[in-house]
Amino acid sequence: MLGVCYYPEHWGTEKVEEDFRRMKELGIEYVRIGEFAWSRIESERGKFNWDWLDKTLELAEKMGLKIVLGTPTATPPKWLIDEHPEILPVDKDGRVKNFGSRRHYCFSSPVYREEVKRIVTIIVKRYGKHPAVAGWQTDNEYGCHDTVRCYCPRCKKAFQKWLERKYEGDIKKLNEAWGTVFWSQEYRSFDEIELPNLTPADPNPSHLLDYYRLASDQVVEFNKLQVEIIREYSPGRFITHNFMSGFTDFDHYKLSKDLDFATWDNYPLGHTLVFLRMKGETKNPFDRVGHPDIISFSHDLYRGVGRGRFWVMEQQAGPVNWAPYNLWPAKGAVRLWTWQAFAHGAEVVSYFRWRQAPFAQEQMHSGLLAPDSAPYPGYHEVKQVFEELKNIDINEPVESEVALVFDYETAWVFSIQPHGEGVNYIDLVFRFYSALRRLGLNVDIVPPGSSLDGYKMIVVPSLAIVKEEVLDTFKKYDGLLVLGPRSGSKTETFQIPPEMPPGLLKEIIPVEVRQVESLGDNVETLVWNGKEYPVSIWREDVDPTITEVIARFKDGFGAIFRKENVFYLAFWPNGDFLVDFFEALSKESGIETKRMPEGVRIQRRGEYVFSFNFTSEEVDLEIPTKVQIVLGDQKIPPYGLLIWKENER
Amino acid sequence: MLGVCYYPEHWGTEKVEEDFRRMKELGIEYVRIGEFAWSRIESERGKFNWDWLDKTLELAEKMGLKIVLGTPTATPPKWLIDEHPEILPVDKDGRVKNFGSRRHYCFSSPVYREEVKRIVTIIVKRYGKHPAVAGWQTDNEYGCHDTVRCYCPRCKKAFQKWLERKYEGDIKKLNEAWGTVFWSQEYRSFDEIELPNLTPADPNPSHLLDYYRLASDQVVEFNKLQVEIIREYSPGRFITHNFMSGFTDFDHYKLSKDLDFATWDNYPLGHTLVFLRMKGETKNPFDRVGHPDIISFSHDLYRGVGRGRFWVMEQQAGPVNWAPYNLWPAKGAVRLWTWQAFAHGAEVVSYFRWRQAPFAQEQMHSGLLAPDSAPYPGYHEVKQVFEELKNIDINEPVESEVALVFDYETAWVFSIQPHGEGVNYIDLVFRFYSALRRLGLNVDIVPPGSSLDGYKMIVVPSLAIVKEEVLDTFKKYDGLLVLGPRSGSKTETFQIPPEMPPGLLKEIIPVEVRQVESLGDNVETLVWNGKEYPVSIWREDVDPTITEVIARFKDGFGAIFRKENVFYLAFWPNGDFLVDFFEALSKESGIETKRMPEGVRIQRRGEYVFSFNFTSEEVDLEIPTKVQIVLGDQKIPPYGLLIWKENER
Amino acid sequence: MLGVCYYPEHWGTEKVEEDFRRMKELGIEYVRIGEFAWSRIESERGKFNWDWLDKTLELAEKMGLKIVLGTPTATPPKWLIDEHPEILPVDKDGRVKNFGSRRHYCFSSPVYREEVKRIVTIIVKRYGKHPAVAGWQTDNEYGCHDTVRCYCPRCKKAFQKWLERKYEGDIKKLNEAWGTVFWSQEYRSFDEIELPNLTPADPNPSHLLDYYRLASDQVVEFNKLQVEIIREYSPGRFITHNFMSGFTDFDHYKLSKDLDFATWDNYPLGHTLVFLRMKGETKNPFDRVGHPDIISFSHDLYRGVGRGRFWVMEQQAGPVNWAPYNLWPAKGAVRLWTWQAFAHGAEVVSYFRWRQAPFAQEQMHSGLLAPDSAPYPGYHEVKQVFEELKNIDINEPVESEVALVFDYETAWVFSIQPHGEGVNYIDLVFRFYSALRRLGLNVDIVPPGSSLDGYKMIVVPSLAIVKEEVLDTFKKYDGLLVLGPRSGSKTETFQIPPEMPPGLLKEIIPVEVRQVESLGDNVETLVWNGKEYPVSIWREDVDPTITEVIARFKDGFGAIFRKENVFYLAFWPNGDFLVDFFEALSKESGIETKRMPEGVRIQRRGEYVFSFNFTSEEVDLEIPTKVQIVLGDQKIPPYGLLIWKENER
Ligand SMILES: [Zn+2]
Ligand SMILES: [Zn+2]
Ligand SMILES: [Zn+2]
Structure with missing residues (x-):
């Protein structure tokens, strides 16, 4: 299904009706609104302006559009900041950030949390049961603009309390856990502990890790505050959040537990x-379409984060404004991206945004319509997808034989x-992921500790800290399991394990x-299966006496180790090696692989097989005989796609 | 005429007499003094030491040297800063800057403005009618060291007042103009508005633009304060300011309106x-002489800023101390630069400085004399120019057939x-300017809105915001008019125009x-007139149905558009294309062009034609027959020049 | 002799006994302990825990290990910082640094100095006469993490007092010395003077230089405070400090005067x-062993700083954690480094550290033992050295025919x-030093002003400020004396000398x-002795009429000047030129040279000649006949060495 992001407050209600009519024509079912509208809803404390929003929802209901309503907490209005300047966050350099853009709040601020509860309660009470409201988005892109980690006094206090809970009120436990005997860092009480910024030398890594955890937890708590209110006053509606691609400052799995499904912005x-x-690469051969694996990695990740369910909440529909430079997409790219999302399991693809705003920060960020309401090229591609969707039923879940463990x-x-x-x-994860995709494999991305039942191969690019319950899932698993470098290299509190790395994984x-050594650009040569591969960045010196060494470096150090179904890679592998390696492992596992041409990818969903051509050349794809082509042709045009059903499978 | 910058306070009065005598010998007529001497004039509040300055002026009068007296406001002394620390500016990161160099003041500080009025009044009252005083320089290099934009509380207050005036006390107008509905940035009153720094995400561009305007206006106001006092107490003397090359943080046209003419530091x-x-270029083939167009661009710009009149107030006379590295100039360069300045209309070329100071920040910045008073190589070249000037009368104005519109x-x-x-x-402007110069054309640089009468061609590299009165000058103009990319792309308050770009220019x-798309280093291929040109950085997608497309990109997008006498270039053109293009347009306009060899340039002033060789090789220049050579030879030596009169023209 | 750095507080006393036993086995004689242990010694004000340290010393005594006890002042504990937050330093940007790593103190803080006196007195009184205590190390790596120059109010006050003393209470002298007439920087009293940070433009260089001197002096004073206490209460024990390689923020000669010898961390x-x-180089051919001259430069420097006596206090024993990337050393490197240190005169080589800590900031910094107490490869190389040392007596001093003057x-x-x-x-110094080493020469590094008796050649890469007493040593010297660029270019207060550079050296x-000109990457061509050499970075224009020009640039400027035994190089010479040049000069001086292959170096100590192979290839070294090989073979393996005695010399 298709959706769109829309800002009725930008256009006035007279225009909303016409916009809704055109959305319907285009096949839009979901409209996300409201996530930055606090000042339009409450222009000063207690002064509410509901008219525009009432009218918008009324029109949506009338026209059969489903609304995803955003809580407006990413943009506290000026009057609130002036009342409580302590809401403002503080950066790593100790500078208080200023009002005038967005995300100018600290997740730990008690006064802001109260204000969030207040405004969310008011909005949800008003609209929670409105027939047009299908669901909710909390806030917007948590953490954008480096805002997860704040260094304000409120965060310091929150950190101290968090540590006190974690270490059960016993400062000795913290001292032990952090190794504070080193450099006389010992603390006598939790309220002596500082935030880990502005130290002359590097802060203690245990100190940092606990602070990163606290900061992540503050986001989770902040979100949960909102979820609880929505659950209470808006029964039967879904709750989600729009995550950002490639962003790891908080634990998305943990936050997502409180959501019904995940969404992300593509x-x-x-x-x-x-x-x-x-x-460090300067050439971008995918400049007008994007790299297929960079995109699908997020699809697969957020399918995992959403426990099988996800949307694309914001789908690029034309040139944007924030990258180092901003090309317009190739003709066909918007359609390609949409189908790719569906192939990877998206339930809804919602374009950003309906109409480009001619004012303020994002005036150079396009949408489906130009500021003068004329359609952009992407609009026509959406129309095409809408027509194509009529004949293709894509509700079945994505199934994968391979799972990759991703860990915040x-x-x-x-x-x-x-x-x-x-x-x-x-970078490391992407190397593993992309190699699997180059072999034509569907990939599930899963959190450590999730059930591995049913998978034929498990890939763990690295899992630095291994918990007992995670180890248990590995022990129970009898398919091939590949562990990457630095796995098991740290204890829960960032120490080297007493049994030496890989710690618990030694079992x-x-x-x-x-x-271990970091190699930078230095190259060592791996020899595996009679072939040589360059290795840079990282290498480990593994005791060679313990288990089977199945590959070595030319200078004699061991590289790949195996014990029964488990592999350990003691280096930072490159893509070409991983393709060869996973091909061999897939064969052993009974997984069928097919090497894909550069820029061409395949994905299975239910009975459908999708092939995507992310290159600027026509691709003549070799496809199985006796399949039923449902869209496209075996000769896939540039930026085109082909869908078939595998009747005989 | 020749001048020199001099610091009598550095040397003691005994040396001044000898220095003045040597200046006379060298042909110096103007001596600029005093612009950093506040602490020597007023060593503590109310304690004035006039002796040295009285004596200096007396000697100047006696010896027939004309003094340009600087107001010393670029360097408030320590006692004043200690009395009023709020004079100190605050940088974008919120750090209060410190005493210990120069320009350590905020243009908005009310207390500093009062102090400026006080000291300027005292100085001008004392010397305003002194026979040796020919004119005044206000302050020094406004904006140097990134000091136009200050983020202090005084500036915030000034900004709020400025906005209140601009938006006629109606905060709704500001909210509308800035599009503050976006991201809940709405304000309820002008005193809620912050300075646009330290925001987590980008500030609102309208907010920034108005702040840049306010900051520019503060400089203009600050200067005007001084001008008014000088006008009152120093009748008949000129007032100027020494601008910096390539510096755009304030509107030089606006400030210059209060001056008699412009000067700049070369x-x-x-x-x-x-x-x-x-x-991003690392090679500098003009390392010992400078690029001729980079230099003459400022000559032509400041001739425009000065409404036809300008000086070079500080002319490099030897190696300096502030560039990434600092070579000594090629033999002949000082003479070459001097003649180039005169060719472009300079009235006076004033060298920096008389004698290199052996102490403090600029001790590695040379002058005409070394610290031990021995002449540097440049001294002898000045002497040569002085002799050469005796036979050449260069008072006529520069006339150009082409004007380039430059806009702050x-x-x-x-x-x-x-x-x-x-x-x-x-960068964009320079591409247009340099192409015209490579064709041997004189170029006037003019502000938007100035009369275009008499020009055969007008070049507008870009004019982002088009005012009605500027449009009127374009409408009235019937020569060829070339508009570059992004012209008309924004409204006065930084929005996309309702009629879409180029907004008013659509008329x-x-x-x-x-x-639009920014290309970075990506290359698209323009085809014009049967030839191909690479295009990077920027391209626009123009509705192809409206007017004549006279050139396209290879992938089909339109590139150059024409309606009658007006051209629109929908891309960031490179130099080679512009040379070919302007050559064709000049032909159509009846402008005579001549392709100049690399590093060789020609300029006309009155009846004189000047040819400059900025290369290290002799150039055998093809010159018209029947001209009268007044200086040099048709074979121009490295770093040499040739002047002729076009008798038959 | 061998030593090791050890942290008994990390391991508990039960483990110390075993560790000491293993150290003895390995041939360790010295054990450095205690330098970061303040919080373990005094866990809150006045609460002392001596047990672990008493026990450690008792065990050391029992087992015959000599203890070097560190004062723990590099890491004031949290309770002390909370009592007196003014101890924290302030960086150049005005940010107060935070507790949580090390070196979080200001050298000027009066309250911290009192605390330092208190804790050092307590510790030294307790252990100063303990039989196991052989000597003391003050603090640790003064200046590490950019901590010499602090910008706090305490430093400002200290600076004002320092200036008042230096300029004898006469502010006019300071104004004169700094040239404050420039830019109205004049001061009326010492308490008006600010620290030289956060100025809009560059601060006055005289202001900076005096501030750098004060900052250096504060370190010297801070150290002396400790030394005086130790001298009083720990008679007969040596006092040293572990300096950092390549670090110049304070004057090591000056500080070292209060020490018995120098040590450094390799x-x-x-x-x-x-x-x-x-x-700016990106390739590192010595990535697993280090460049021999970069290492030996510090050996030779600290031998000079220690007035002939030095140790390596921390010797890398495996991969570390702080470089841009961190390789493990080549097999043999730890042995090679150890022997290299002895060849250059080290009395003790003390490895860092005994056992890698599995926690806190340096958990990835290896040692001789892994966290699980298993030996790292370096351990076995130390063992080998210990065995080899039994047959080689290396107590004689290093003697050199060439001295290089190094000046902070x-x-x-x-x-x-x-x-x-x-x-x-x-960089400049290294070019001179490395060229001498490429010629097989021993080099002494000496401070300006030291006696030059007995040397056959003196090399001064540059000596910017020349004092009378230094000039005297040059005048008395009659061997060849080579002065590099910028020598004599500044007066004591950072002015250009009245007689022009090289100032006093003109005698x-x-x-x-x-x-002068800085060339950046521009290349000028030097011609000397019929050969051409490229010159970049720096060149000087020297009056060619005064003395003998023995080499010129191709464009005519003089390059090398000679008067009797003194040479002046008016440019930034490259290594290949310097090798040729010093070879010629050595010949003239009667110094025997031998061009060494790339990566191979030779060093003489007493009757021993050491040859080191820092390459990954075997080297077949041509050696004199009739020498007695005492270690190794004429075919030196990769990372190997050869030692012989020159019987017949
Ligand atoms: Zn916070
Ligand atoms: Zn200000
Ligand atoms: Zn300090």
């Missing part, structure tokens, strides 16, 4: 460019202690990491 | 290096919203920009 | 990488006023620098 061009720059704590561990240039958890793979 | 080596680095607001719009890497107004060129 | 891999990056003030002058990219004192080399 901007393929900017995300691809930013991802490539993070890796590991992202924090790597960022706290990269130990060398290029060490970045997302399933009896290796012992004696030393 | 440091070719550093300006060229800094300009090239801004463009457009610089602000581009910097507030570049939309992509490489988008920089000065003269009926195109409609539907989408 | 981390070859990280130092090499950081040094290469400082020079020159480092400050260059950093205050680089005048162009690439201008860095350490020994009658050149006069008329102009």
Whole structure:
């Protein structure tokens, strides 16, 4: 199904009716509104202006559009900030941030939490049972603009309380856990503990990790406050939040537990460019369409975060304004992205935004319509999708034979202690993920600790901290299990495990990491299966006497270790190696693979098989005989797609 | 005429007499003094030391030197800062700047404005009618060291008042103008408005633009304060200010209205290096002489800012101290720069400085004399110019057939919203300007709204915001008019015009920009007149149905549009294209062009034609027959020049 | 002799006994302990826990290990910071630094100095005469993490007092010395003077230089406070400090005067990488072993700082955690480094650390033992060295025919006023030093003003400020003396000398620098002895009429000047030129040279000659006949070494 993001407060009610009519024509079913409208709802304390919103909902109901109503808490209005300046967050350098954009609040502020409860209660009480309201979005893109980690006095107090709870009121436990004997960092009480910023040298990594956890928990709590109110006053409506791609500052699984499903905001061009720059690459061959795996990684991740259910809440529909540079998408890209989302299991794809605003910060961020209401190219592609959808029934769930374990704590561990240039958890995960996709495999992304039943192969790019219950899932699993470098390398409080890395994982793979090295751009040569592969960034020196070494570096160090069904990769693997390696493992596991051409990807959902061409050239795809093509042609045009049903499967 | 910058307070009066004698010998007529001497004039509140300055002026009078007296307001002394620390400015990060260099004041500070009035009044009353005083320079290089935009409480208050005036006391007008409905940025009163710094996300561009205007206006007001006092107490003397090259943080046209003429500070080596680095270039083939167009652009600009009249107030005379690296100039460069200034209309070229100070911040910034009073190489070149000037009468005005419209607001719009890497107004302007110069054309640089009568071609690299009165000048103009990208792209308050860009300009060129893209380093191919040109940085998607498309990109998008005498370029053109294009347009306009060799430039002033060789090789210039050579030879030596009179013209 | 750094407080006394036993086995004689243990010694004000330390010393005594006891002042505990937050330092941006790592104190804080006196007195009184205590280390790595220069109110007050003393209470002298007449910077009293940070433009260089001196002096004073207490209560024990390689923020000679000898912390891999990056180089051919000259430069420097005596207090023993990336060392490197240290005169090489801590900031910084107490590869190399040492007696002093003058003030002058990219004192010094080492020469590094008797050649890469007593040593010296660029370029208060550079040095080399230029990456060509050499970064225009020009640039400027035994190099020489040049000069001086292969170095100590192979290839070294090989073989394996005795010399 299709949706759209819309700001009735920008246009006046007279225009809303016409807009709704045109949305219906385009096949839109869901309209997200309201998430930045606090000052329009409550222009000063206690002065509410409901007219425009009442009218909007009334029109939606009349025209059969379903509303996703946003809570407006990402943008507290000026009068509120002036009443309580302590709502403003403080950055790592100690600077109080200012009103004048968005997300200018601290998640820990008690006074802001009270105000959030107040405004959400008022709005939900008013509209919670409105027939047009199908569901709710809490706030907007939690953490955007680096706002999860705040360094204000409220956060310091919250951190102290959080630590006191975690360490059961016993400061000795904290001292032990953090190793504060090092550098005389010992504390006598929880209220002595500072936030871990502005230290002359690096802060204690245990201190940082606990602070990152607290900051993540504050977001979860902040969201839960809202969820509880919505549950109470808006029965039968769903609750979701629009997450950001590639963002790891809080634990999305944990927050998502309070939601009915996940949604995410899909901007393929900017995300691809930013991802490539993070890796130091300057060329972007996918500049007008985005890299298929960078996009689908988020689809698969948020399907996991949403426990099988997700939407794209904001789908790029034309050029945007925030990337280092902003191209307009290739002709066909908007249609391609939409079908890709459905192929990966999206229930709804909701475009951002209905009409480009001619004013303020996002005036150069396009939508389906230009400011003068004329359609942009993307509009016509949406129309096409709407027509195509009439013949294709896509409600079945996505099923995968392979699962990849993605973990937020590991992202924090790597960022706290990269130990060398290029060490970045997302980069590592993407290497594993993309290799699987190059083999034509569906991939589920799952949190550590989730059930692994039914999967034929499990891939763990890295899991720095291993909990007993996670280990149990690994122990119970009898398919092939691949563990990447730095797995099990830290205890829960960021220490090297007493049994040495991989710590608890030694129970399933009896290796012992004696030393590690970060390589930067230095290249060592891995030899596996008679072939050589360059390795940079990271390598480990594993005790070679314990288990089977199935591949070595040219200089003799062990690289790949195996014990029964479990593999340990003691290095930062590159994509070409992983494709070869996973191909071999898939064969052993009875998983059928098919090497995809560069930029071409395949995804299965229910009885449908989708093939996407993210290149600027026509692709002549080899497809199985006796399939029923339901959309497109075996010769897939640039930025085109092909859908078939596998009748005989 | 020649001048020099001099600091009598550095040397003691005994040395001044000798220095003045040597200046006379060298042909110096004007001596600028006093602009940093506040602490020498008033060593503590109310304690004045006039002796040195009385004596200096007396000697000048005696020896027939004309003094340009600077107001010392760029350097408030320590006792004043200690009395009123609120004079100190605050940077964008919220840090109060410190005493210990220069420009440590906020333009908005009421207490500083009072002090400025006081000291200027005292000085001007004392010397305003002194026979040696020919004129005044206000302050020094307004805005140097990023000091136009201050983020202190005084500026916030000034901004609120400025907005209240602009929006006629009606906060609704401001909310409308800024689109504050976006992200709940609505204000209830003017005193709620913050300065646009330290926001978590980008500030509202309308907010920024108005703040940039206020900051610019504060400089204009600050200057005017001084001008009014000087006008009152120093009748018949000129008033000027020494502007900086390539600096756009305030509106020079607006400030210059209160001056008698403009002056600027010409440091070719550093300006060229800094300009090239801004463009990401690392090679500098003009490392010992500067790029001729980078220099002459400022000559032509400040001739426009000065309404036809300008000086070079500070002319580089040897190696300086502030560029990323600092070479000594090529032999001949000082002479070359001097003649180039005169060719472009300078009335006076005043060298910086007489004698290098052996102490403090600028001890590595050379002058005409070394600290030990021995002449530097540049000294001898000045001497040569002085001799050469005796035979050449250069009082006629510069006349140009082409005018380029340069606009400060457009610089602000581009910097507030570049939309992509490489988008920089000065870079764009320079491409247009340099192409015209490569064709051997004189160029006038004019503000938007000035009369276009008499020009055969008008070039507008971009004019983001188009006022009615500016449109009128375009409408009345019947020569060829070339409009660059992003022209008319914003309303006065930084919104997309309701009629879509180019907004009001649609009246003269009926195109409609539907989408834009920033390209970064991506290359698209323009085809014009059978030739291909690479285009990067910026491109626009123009509705192709409205007017004549005279060139397209290879992928089909329109690139150059024409309606009668008006052209619209929907992309960021490169130099080679512009040379070809302007050559064709000049032909159509009856303008004679001549392609100049790399590094060689020609300029006409009155009956004189000047040819400058900025290369390290001799140039054998093809010159018209029957001209009268008045200086140099047709074979122009490296860093040399040739002047002739076009008798037969 | 061998030593090790150890943290008994990390492990509990039960483990100390076993550790000490294993140390003895490994041949360890010295154990450094205690330098970060304040919170373990005094857990709150007045509450002392001596048990663990008493026991440690008792065990050491029993087992015959010598203890180097560190004063714990680098890490004031939290309770002390909470009592006196004014102890915290303030950075250049005005931000108060936070507790949570180390070095979080201001050297000027009066309250901290009192606390330091208190805790040091208590500790030294308790253990000063303990038989196990061989000596003391004050604090730890003064200045690490950019902590020498603090911008707090205490430092401002200290600076004002320091200036008042220096300028004998006469503010006019300061105004004169700093040239404050420039830009109206004049002061009326010492308490008007600010710290030189946060100025809109560059601060006055004289102001900066005096501030750098004060900051350096505060470190010296701070150290002396401790030394005096130790001398009083711990008779017969040595006092030292562990300096950092390549660190110049305070004057090590001055501080070292209060010590018995110097020690330094030798981390070859990280130092090499950081040094290469400082020079803009990205390739590191010595990535697993370090560059031999970068390492030995510090050996030779600290031998000079220690007036002939030094230790390596912390010797890298495996991969570390703080460089841009962190490789594990090549097999053999730990042995190689140890022998290199002894060859250059080290009395003790003390490894960092005994056992890697599994917690806190340095958990990825290895040691001799892993956290689980298993030996790392370096352990076995130490064992090997211990065995090898039994047959080699290395107590004789290092003797050199060449001395290089290294000066901290020159480092400050260059950093205050680089005048162009690439201008860095350490880079310049290294070029001279490395060229001498490439010729197989022993090099002494000496402070300006030390006796030059007995040396056959003196090399002064640059000496910006020349004192009379230093000039005297040069005048008395009759061997070849080579002075590099910018020598004599500044007066004591950072002015250009009245006689022009090289100022006082004109008495020994009658050149006069008329102009200088920084070249960046521009290349000029030096011609010397019939050969051409590229020159970048820096060049000077020297009056060519005064003395003998023995080499010129291709464009005619003089490059190398000679008067009798003194040379002046008016440019930034590259390594290949310096090798050729010093070879010629050595010949003239009767110094025997031998060009060493890339990565191979030779060093003489007493009767021993050491050859080190820092490459990954075997080296077949040509050695004199009739020498007695005492270790290794003429074919030196990768990362191996050869030691012989020159019987016949
Ligand atoms: Zn906070
Ligand atoms: Zn201000
Ligand atoms: Zn301090």
